[in-house]
Every structure is written in structure tokens, then in C-alpha cells.
Amino acid sequence: MVFPIFGKKPGSFLRLQGAFRGYGTGLIINAKDATVQQNFTIAHGLGHYALEHHKDPRFEKNYSVILRDACSAGQTPMELEANLFADNLLVPSMFLQKYLNKYPYATDQELSNIFGVPSEVIYRRRLYV
Numbered sequence: 001m002v003f004p005i006f007g008k009k010p011g012s013f014l015r016l017q018g019a020f021r022g023y024g025t026g027l028i029i030n031a032k033d034a035t036v037q038q039n040f041t042i043a044h045g046l047g048h049y050a051l052e053h054h055k056d057p058r059f060e061k062n063y064s065v066i067l068r069d070a071c072s073a074g075q076t077p078m079e080l081e082a083n084l085f086a087d088n089l090l091v092p093s094m095f096l097q098k099y100l101n102k103y104p105y106a107t108d109q110e111l112s113n114i115f116g117v118p119s120e121v122i123y124r125r126r127l128y129v
């Protein structure tokens with residue numbers, strides 16, 4: 001796992017959050033991202049590895065690297081699968097339900113701070129609790 005700094009090109013919306021290298025050889029995480037985003041990007045990359053996307057024919061044909069930025073996140077079936085893996089790893093249903101039972105009016109941002117994940121992860125997890 002390496003943590004280079006990726007900048008944002010002026011006039012571009014590409015701001016790389018991370019990348020999963022082909023053949024399961026490594027993760028690249030943007031060192032400039034907030035810790036909660038890095039946590040998610042690492043878990044997302046582990047999802048690609050655990051789900052063996054590097055062995056998937058969809059990966060072999062089209063990619064040697066899966067790039068992740070705010071625009072591409074969740075756009076393909078493999079990205080959705082890796083997001084689901086990361087969401088469940090970082091915010092287990094049992095713990096989220098426990099907090100929601102105790103603090104039913106907790107906001108996504110408050111839960112985001114508790115779990116150390118971006119608030120959109122909490123939003124997605126709340127849909128399935």
C-alpha cells in the first residue's frame with residue numbers, strides 16, 4: 001500500500017482517491033484525502049482484492065488498474081460490489097443498529113464521526129438496516 005499525494009487539476013473534476021493495481025499487487029491511497037476517506041478507499045480496495053476482481057474477466061479485458069475518484073465511484077458492477085464490501089466492513093449492521101437504537105435521531109454526520117467513514121457510507125448503510 002502506498003500513499004502518494006494526488007492533486008486536483010485546475011478545471012478538471014478528476015481527483016484521484018485511490019487505485020487498485022492489477023493482479024492484486026497493491027493499493028494506492030491519496031495521502032491528501034481526509035482520514036475517513038482514506039479508511040473507505042482502503043476498505044474498498046480490500047473489497048476488490050477479497051472479491052478477486054483482479055481475476056475477473058471484466059478486469060482483465062478492460063483494466064490493468066482500477067482508478068477511483070469521486071466521479072467514477074460506484075459506476076460499474078465491480079465498483080458497486082467493492083463499495084458494498086467496504087460499507088459492511090466499516091459499518092457492521094450489528095453496531096449501526098446498536099447506535100440507532102440508543103440514538104435514533106443521530107445524523108449521518110454524527111454516525112460518520114463515530115465510525116470514521118464518509119457520511120455517504122452511513123447513508124447507504126441506513127438504507128439496509
Ligand SMILES: [Zn+2]
Pocket residue numbers: 020044048066067068078079082
Ligand atoms: Zn474501485
